Amino acid sequence: MAAIVKVQAQVKTDHSGSMIECPALLTEQGVFEPLLDYIVSQSHIKSLPWMNRVVLACQLLLEYMEVNRGLFSDPSLLFQSFVQRLSSGTISKQGDDLSGLYWLPRSTSNVNQLLSALNGLTDWLSKNNETLSLNPFEEASSHQERLNYAAWYKRNQYNFLGHIKNNALPELMKKVRKVRGKKDVIKVDGDAISFPENLFKQFFLQGIGSSRDKRVALRDQLILLLMHGAGVRESDALHLWVDDVFLDPMNSDSVMVRLYHPEDGKAPNNWRGRKRQSTRAAYLQEKYHLTPRNKLTGTARVGWKTKIVDHDDNYIQLHWFPAYYGEVFSYLWAQYLLHLLPLERIHPYAFVSFSKNSLGNPLTLNAFNQNYKSAMARVGLVVSKPEGRSPHGHRHAYGRRMSNAGMDIHIIKKALHHSSLMSQSIYTQPGVRDVTLACE
Template identity: 35%
Template sequence: MAYVLKRRVDYKANQSALTVSFPALITEKGVLVSHLRFLYSRRNKSQSWLERNIFAVELLLNFINAHLNTCTSATELLRSFVDTLCFGSIDNSHNDTSNLYWHPRKVEDVNVLLGHINFYCDYLDQIYGHELPNLNPLRKATKAEERMRWCAYYKRESNCFLNHLSNPSKNRFSMVRSIQGPMNHLLSIESVHRFPEEHFERFLQYGFINNRTGVIDYASQLIVMLMHYGGLRLSECFHIYTSDIAIDTKSGSAIVSAFHPSDGASPEQGFSNRREYLNTLFRQKPRNEYKRSHRLYSGWKQPLLTNRNLSFDVMLFPNNKATEFTWLLQQYLAVRSDGDHPYLFTNSVGKPESKKNFIQKYKRAIERIGLEASKHLGTSPHSHRHSYGYRLSQAGFNQLEIQKAMHHKSPFSCLVYLQPEDSEIRNTIRGIGL
């Protein structure tokens, strides 16, 4: 009986390589070794990317198993797979002869899944040559397709810092995939609203006080300040070491740096980077290299690094918040439970604070002041980053300055944070009164 299972395995590429833990796909024929090798070749990708790739290949294998008796080419099978992702496998009579019972997926999701399958298929074609049929072969592009790909290329390259080094071949866009996903919808939406400023000071001051014991959660307050006044993503806060914070002796302002979790400079001499530092002294990995279900996992969005030691400085705004941060940091360090690790934020027993635990405490803090935790209401952790970008815009910072303050690689990435809300536009229209 055909089946597909996902299990975590230890993989060793060769005798001299280190053992790496990967999720593996197992069929009735055994482990899908070629996919393990593919994942190993992409091991520098984020955990989210690896998990999504595994999910895409798992879906395709399940689809193939459901159509084993179908006499069709590999390319036509993939075409049917994409159609099934788009429209589902259940007919109008609520029957499904394939027994997959898939519901229709969003256009964007279908294109992401197809892209992951193309990556894997290209790897197989590169390794095995043309001994096996190409699942999604290239074909000659039409003139319209070729022009559209050139337009997309120049738009993409115009945002690239080193675009002057790029010299594409004239034939680069003359070929396209035989099977392509549906066209993505063009949307202008505000995915996450800004945190309501009128509630923020009350949230920061009273949200993280235990009503029963009166104990203040200084660590959570500091994390919220880094997001709201420093524009950090939540995941970036959990990579900060205690040694990554310095104090300006003249002003008393805190100077916070965020380092690349693995390649950033070590806080101590004798180590090539932070990965070696963590492994040697604490037997730990960088937090973005754990599997997503691990309590220590925290993602890393590859922000723009601005220092040679592979870090960027957090730009706290308004400036007086840097001195408030220093005072709050002193209160926190005086009561912090220390542990055998270098991270700034710890839990009650001295272990590195987990992202999941903080989110639970954050939700309780929101509810403690009478609000509901929801991204659509602007009370999610990421809403503070939106507030930071909008506050910079309202203060007169230009687009390039905001890009650098928010550590985006493209100057256009920060635009979503600067958009006015629909309610603000309606109030402006009402105010004009024409």
């Protein structure tokens, strides 16, 4: 089977000199252009994880097409078989695989994600190749010909992955994808997904707080407080700038923390750029020649999922619950700044590395997660998402804590910065222990 390799591409789309960095596929014929065109067309609105998912889905489909060349005359049947193999794997009961793919069975949710990614790709190909016919296929690469045929078949036969056009709503509602993933099992949020409240003090003091480097202990305790006491994701915390922490006018022993959108958030201190811009993206570019962390690739990238902001300056206001978490944060923040401010930094981020080889650089998610794992080991435990002992478990604990306190669901929605009440159900519905106690 010809190798199909995922690579990181830099694409020049104009004369500005600025390059778009995105994943791509490299085949025997070179870069697989239909996929790259699709990724580039969506790069300004889609995240890197989405790009990686589309590239993986396309890679798997092309690999399946390659080993089954000439076997299917109908692309719809080929795709149905492809989806079946994603679910069941390609290895026989005897442990061999004549196709050479050696795919293990994938979960229903993962298959559905890959199917959704391919839906978007083939919809886009169908829509943007209006003049496509079967004739040019002789000049196209084998991979491109097969994918183009799939898009052509879809547009002309109402088949392959389904058919979407600008129809009236009643007519559109009658249509479904011809090839669909299985319905996933319905998951409920039990006690396991929330970080155990009775473990937090020990983990905070003896786990995170007992790092041999005092600076690391302070930094990671501050991040942990943001997650556990204010409900932020670990990725959100790493977007914090030093200028985003303010004295609380209502409580002199506490602080207010604002997390600004990494691109569209307002720059600090009423900054204005040469072109009168005032966004953080412009500030980073003009002052530090940096790109917002959510637009980077590799280990330097830090995602941003929050879509709801609290202010026209594009920030979310964090809310401490209980309130004393804000006072603890304030106390530790003052100590942390004594270690941070003397460092030579060429960026505005608050949480930095104290390792010798990367001293002063923005802290990466990988580094924090490794520290989290080491801290868990110091209290004799291991990281476990099913048991809630993971960074995201603290956000669940925050939402569950508010729910157990009897807070109005609209207040909880505001504190978690969700776009809908449905989004927070996984954080606030009763856990397994709640149901057990109610039945006694």
